[in-house]
Amino acid sequence: MTVGxxxxxxxxxxxxxxxxxxxxxxAQGEFVMLGGMVTFFGYAAxxxxxxxxxxxxxxxxxVGLLLYRLAIEPARRASPVTLIIITIGASIFIRGVTAIVxxxxxxxxxxxxxxxxxxxxxxxxxxxSLVVMFGVSLVLIALWLFMSRTLRGKSLLATxxxxxxxxxxxxxxxxxxxxxxxxxxxxxxxxxxxxxxITLTYYDAGTLLALKGFAAAVLGGMGNPLGAVVGGxxxxxxxxxxxxxxxxxxxxAVAFIVILLVLFTMxxxxxxxxxxxxx
Amino acid sequence: xxxxxxxxxLLVGAVAVVVAIxxxxxxxxxxxxxxxxxxxxxxxxxxxxxxxxxxxxxxxxHAGFFGIGAYAMALGPVYLxxxxxxxxxxxxxxxxxxxxxxxxxxxxxxxxxxAIATLGMGMLVAMVISNEANITGGPNxxxxxxxxxxxxxxxxxxxxxxxxxxxxxxAALVVVNLINSPTGxxxxxxxxxxxxxxxxxxxxxxxxxxxxxxxxxxxxxxGSYLALLDGFVTPTTAGFLLSIELVVMAVxxxxxxxxxxxxxxxxxxxxxxxxxxxxxxxxxxxxxIIVVFLILLPSGxxxxxxxxxxxxxx
Numbered sequence: 206m207t208v209g210x211x212x213x214x215x216x217x218x219x220x221x222x223x224x225x226x227x228x229x230x231x232a233q234g235e236f237v238m239l240g241g242m243v244t245f246f247g248y249a250a251x252x253x254x255x256x257x258x259x260x261x262x263x264x265x266x267x268v269g270l271l272l273y274r275l276a277i278e279p280a281r282r283a284s285p286v287t288l289i290i291i292t293i294g295a296s297i298f299i300r301g302v303t304a305i306v307x308x309x310x311x312x313x314x315x316x317x318x319x320x321x322x323x324x325x326x327x328x329x330x331x332x333x334s335l336v337v338m339f340g341v342s343l344v345l346i347a348l349w350l351f352m353s354r355t356l357r358g359k360s361l362l363a364t365x366x367x368x369x370x371x372x373x374x375x376x377x378x379x380x381x382x383x384x385x386x387x388x389x390x391x392x393x394x395x396x397x398x399x400x401x402x403i404t405l406t407y408y409d410a411g412t413l414l415a416l417k418g419f420a421a422a423v424l425g426g427m428g429n430p431l432g433a434v435v436g437g438x439x440x441x442x443x444x445x446x447x448x449x450x451x452x453x454x455x456x457x458a459v460a461f462i463v464i465l466l467v468l469f470t471m472x473x474x475x476x477x478x479x480x481x482x483x484x
Numbered sequence: 485x486x487x488x489x490x491x492x493x494l495l496v497g498a499v500a501v502v503v504a505i506x507x508x509x510x511x512x513x514x515x516x517x518x519x520x521x522x523x524x525x526x527x528x529x530x531x532x533x534x535x536x537x538x539x540x541x542x543x544x545x546h547a548g549f550f551g552i553g554a555y556a557m558a559l560g561p562v563y564l565x566x567x568x569x570x571x572x573x574x575x576x577x578x579x580x581x582x583x584x585x586x587x588x589x590x591x592x593x594x595x596x597x598x599a600i601a602t603l604g605m606g607m608l609v610a611m612v613i614s615n616e617a618n619i620t621g622g623p624n625x626x627x628x629x630x631x632x633x634x635x636x637x638x639x640x641x642x643x644x645x646x647x648x649x650x651x652x653x654x655a656a657l658v659v660v661n662l663i664n665s666p667t668g669x670x671x672x673x674x675x676x677x678x679x680x681x682x683x684x685x686x687x688x689x690x691x692x693x694x695x696x697x698x699x700x701x702x703x704x705x706x707g708s709y710l711a712l713l714d715g716f717v718t719p720t721t722a723g724f725l726l727s728i729e730l731v732v733m734a735v736x737x738x739x740x741x742x743x744x745x746x747x748x749x750x751x752x753x754x755x756x757x758x759x760x761x762x763x764x765x766x767x768x769x770x771x772x773i774i775v776v777f778l779i780l781l782p783s784g785x786x787x788x789x790x791x792x793x794x795x796x797x798x
Contacts, residue, residue, distance in 0.1 A: 229596060276775050283782030285595070286542060290735045291778050293728060298771025305764055416603070416724065423600040454615040461604035468601050469589045 207334045207403060209441020210341040211237070214396035215418025216425065216433035217348070218389030224365035224428050225385035228277055228288045232296035234415030235303075236390045239265040240397025241406030242303060245312040254314070262394040268299065269390025273383055296411060303408045316402045333402045340399045344392055345434065351388075361385060365428075417460075424464050426474030435475065440464075492660045495743060499656055503649035507642070517641040517713075518757055523648035524709045526749035527655045529733045530742065531702025534659055536731070537740030538668065539695040540675030541591060542599045544727050545606025549579040549700040551613055551722020553707030558626040558717045559619070568629060572708045576701055582609075583700035584693065591692040606727050614719035625718035628711045644713045651709070655702060656742055662698070671695055703730070736777060738784025747786050 215233055222230045240261045247257030276295045280288060316333040352358040363371040364381045372378050397406065421440045425432025440460055447459035467475065503523070510516055528550060535541050556575025560566040566574060590601045613620050620626060662668050670691045673681040682688050711717045720726065729752060737748025755773065759766045781788035 229599075276779065280779045280782055283778065284739075286536070286731075286735055286739070287778050287782050287784075290732050291775050293732065294771045294774030294778065296771070297767050298775065301765070301767025301769075301771055304767065412725075419596075420600055420604070423596055427596050455611065458608055458611045461607050465590075465601055465604050468593055468597055472593050472597060474597065 207337045207400070207441070208444060209438040210337050211396045211400045211404075211414070211437075212417050212421045212441050213434045213437025214341060214344065214392055215414055216421035216437040217345075217430060218392045219418050219422045220428060220430050220433040221385050221389040221392070223422070224430075225361060225382045226273075226277065227285065228292065229285070229419065230272075230389075231289060231292045231415050231419070232272060232299060232411075233389065233393055233418055234411030234413070235296045235299040236265045236269060236393025236411075237397035237400070237414050238406055238408065238411040239268060239299070239303065240394030241314070241401035241410070242307050242312065242397075242408065243394075244398050244401065245314055245406070246307055248314065258398045261398060262391050265394030265397075266387045266391045269386040270383055272390075273386040277386075278379070278382075296415065300408055300411065307408065309408050311405050311407045312401070313405045314398075314401045331403065333399075337399045337403070340395065344395055348388070348392070348430075357381070357384060420460070420464055423474055424467060426476040429474075429476045432474060432476035439475075492664065492742065493657075496653060496656045496660055499743075499746065500653045503653060506649075507645065513641045516645045518754060520641060520645045520648045520713060521710075522746075522750045522753045523645075523652040524706050524713065525730070525733060525753055526652050526746045527648070527709070528703040528706035528730055529737070529745040529749045530652075530655050530659055531699035531706075532730050533734045533737075533739060533741070533745045534662070534671075534702075535695045535699040536734055537738075537744075538663055538675060539671040539692055541692055541695065542595070542731075543602040543696075543699070544599050544724075544731065545602035545604070545609075546699065546703045546730050547722050547724065547726035548606035548609035549583065549703035550707035550710075550726060550730075551609055551719070552579045552582070553704030553709075554711035554717045554721040555613060555620060555626070555707075556704075557708050557711040558628045561629045562626075563619070568712065572705070575708055576704045579700045579704035580697050583697045587693045587696040588689065591689065591696060603724070603727070606722070607724060610719060610722040610724065613722050620719075623719055625716055628715050628717055630712070630715065641713075644709070648709055648713075651705070652746070656746075659742055667691065667694065732774065735784060736774065738786040738788070741784060741786045741790075744784050744786035748784070751785075 215237060218236065219230060219233050222228055222233070240258075243261035243264045244254070244257045247260050248254055250257075252260065272292075272295055276291055277288065280291055283291070316331070316336075352362060360371065360376045360381050361384060363374070363376055364378050368378055371381070400406075417440060418437070421436035422433045423436070424440060425434070425436030443460045443463055444456045448456040451459065506519060507516065510519060528546065532543065532546055535543055553572075553575045556571045556578065557568060560571025560574055561568060564571075564574075586605055590598065590605065593601050614623055616622070617624075663671070670681065670686045673684065673686060674688055674691060678688055707721060710721065733748035733752045734745060735748070736751060737746070738744025755770060756766065759769050762769055777785065783791075
């Protein structure tokens with residue numbers, strides 16, 4: 206469930222960017238990696254854990270903004286495949302810079318509330334798992350409030366629904382898309398901060414996370430935030446169950462087989478809307 | 485004369501000439517090996533380009549076929565006692581069969597859904613290879629027996645330069661022939677609009693499957709060649725990163741461009757070799773180059789240059 210919650214955050218960030226700009230951002234995992242790595246180095250440099258975490262989230266958000274302004278926006282008119290490759294190039298770049306500026310070792314963070322496991326009805330639970338679940342819920346509630354209660358959030362929804370129409374009603378879609386990149390980078394970094402005490406992190410951790418997040422987003426139905434969260438949780442649960450009951454070596458295999466089966470029967474994912482192609 | 489100049493067959497001829505002349509310029513065996521690597525990757529990218537550039541279907545799982553081809557060369561001789569050439573054919577057949585079986589349900593999907601389904605398929609192949617350690621050697625990889633043809637031991641950079649170079653020319657010829665046939669026109673119509681193609685009476689599913697199987701065969705053969713050139717296989721030959729690399733090569737060089745496939749492969753193979761002088765800055769530079777090139781030339785290098793030349797008054 207903990208892993209699933211992280212996948213859900215990555216998938217959510219993925220969906221946000223996809224909705225506002227039609228870009229499938231394969232650099233999404235790098236935000237998670239940055240969240241964990243920067244927090245570790247801030248903490249190691251003597252900052253309190255909380256301050257280091259905030260710093261990491263800010264760093265990731267700035268990287269997200271730069272990613273949009275420097276790499277995505279100049280290539281606005283390129284085809285979707287080209288844009289995907291650009292985000293992959295950007296993720297290689299971010300990884301390279303991280304390896305140089307920080308380092309290439311594995312790092313962990315101390316758990317926020319100790320390592321003594323709870324026992325609830327025979328099941329043991331690490332405090333950090335609760336922190337992850339609680340943190341993810343907070344992020345979801347904050348995001349929902351932002352989307353439904355603020356003007357900026359509503360203009361983001363409008364841009365996602367129809368970019369041209371949003372522009373015609375006077376929405377600055379460029380600023381809105383920047384916001385989407387900043388928010389999803391921050392969401393990714395929060396995931397990284399929360400998960401690192403359990404999962405460790407290193408400069409190359411982003412690739413697999415981006416992949417799983419993408420898979421979760423597609424499983425849930427591309428562009429559907431609820432689908433992204435459900436997809437992430439389902440993917441995490443599948444992995445844990447197959448690791449526990451079948452074989453830990455094939456846990457990723459089970460996840461992908463289920464995704465394939467879902468797509469064969471529901472080509473638009475679990476919650477995807479049926480789209481009609483205009484000719 | 486004009487028709488001759490615009491003919492894609494001339495392009496294949498030019499590629500053949502370059503392949504023939506290059507050994508005279510290359511200073512050492514090391515460069516011959518790099519050139520052979522370029523050709524081998526270019527074969528796989530050509531197939532992928534047929535699928536992506538002409539039929540418009542994305543695949544993030546072609547390293548799976550590449551890996552099957554490579555591991556066939558390691559497993560065939562050891563477990564089945566097959567000679568290398570038979571293992572190569574066997575690996576190709578397995579890849580084609582897998583593509584045929586998986587292709588039909590997978591190719592019903594569109595866009596990102598297709599991307600994730602092919603990615604899942606490729607990951608499954610990679611996972612079987614790295615997890616069945618008692619058969620495949622797992623993450624440690626496996627030794628590959630050198631190919632022996634009529635008592636001649638086929639090994640060495642120079643030998644493989646010629647084999648891969650000639651194979652690339654043949655592969656390019658096959659693709660050129662295919663896209664200038666009714667099949668090629670059908671594929672392009674699917675790329676432009678699947679519904680319109682179906683209305684015109686084109687069996688969309690069949691042609692997509694055809695492109696998928698052909699591209700799988702190309703990737704598998706390229707994988708086999710790489711295994712024979714290296715004399716060793718590891719699970720990375722089937723890994724997700726290779727799938728991505730193949731797609732990057734195709735897009736960077738130019739989708740729907742035969743020369744683009746070769747240029748893309750050349751850049752992504754040669755660049756990391758050249759960038760080793762930057763040591764730890766290697767990834768930074770590689771990432772930056774991909775981003776900058778695609779921002780400036782979003783349709784890929786070769787189509788962008790071709791458009792420039794065409795725009796100039798004759």
